[in-house]
Amino acid sequence: MPSIFTHAAIPLALWCAADRGRISTPLLVAGVVAAVLPDADVLAFTLHIPYADSFGHRGASHSLLFAALLALLAAAGHRPLRAGAVQAAAFVGISALSHPLLDALTSGGLGVALWWPWSGERLFAPWRPIRVSPFAGQFFSARGLATLLSELRWVWLPLAAAVIGWKLIQPAPVPSRNS
Known part of the structure; x- marks a missing residue:
């Protein structure tokens, strides 16, 4: 998996690319939470649920269904997010879906259960340039630094270039005549 910092990159990039004020702060926070939430499944290790189980790491919480459920939840609670229902659902859904897609681009693990519950198959992208992140205890190590450099190269820099290109x-903006 990429680090928690890099999972937050997609909603942050969307926020940066949007017109000022288009994505409210509460909606941005909801998007960041949705982007990192699938990794709460690491609690399965403490519950002795096997990694390869449907409810193990990179299982059900890394599925299209999970992202869709988070999107529906955002649509239902769109008012506190200061967004319309469709905007809240789209932003949170894309943020949540970015998580398993980034994980599928990593060099380790068992893949992601993107199609759960319709299929338990774990998938990887055909191209996997992102180094898999070590777990918490080993994150501040040489391997953790190598992971962050990999994420910078393959996620953060391309996203920054895309945002800058989009803005360019x-x-x-057309000034109003009343100004």
């Missing part, structure tokens, strides 16, 4: 091609 946007038309300049």
Whole structure:
């Protein structure tokens, strides 16, 4: 899995690319939470649930269904997020779905159960350039640093370039006549 920092990169990049005020702070927070929430499944290890189990690490919480459920929850609670129901669902759903897609790009683990409950098969992307992140106890090590450098190269820098490119091609705001 990428680190928790990199899972937050997708909603942060979307927020940066959006017009100022388009994505409220509560909606951004909900997107970041949705992007990191699938890794709460590491609690399965303390419950002695095997990694390869449907409810093990990278199992059900890394599925399209889980992302869709979070999107529906955001749509239902859109008012505190200061967003419309469709905007809240789309932002939170994309943020949640980014998690298993990033995990599928990593160099380790068993893959992600993207199609759970319809299939228990664990999937990887055909191209896996991101180093898998070590767990908490080993994160502040040489391996953790190598992971962060890999994430910088394959996630953060491309996202920053995409946001800057997006901002550059946007038309300049038209000043109002009342100003």
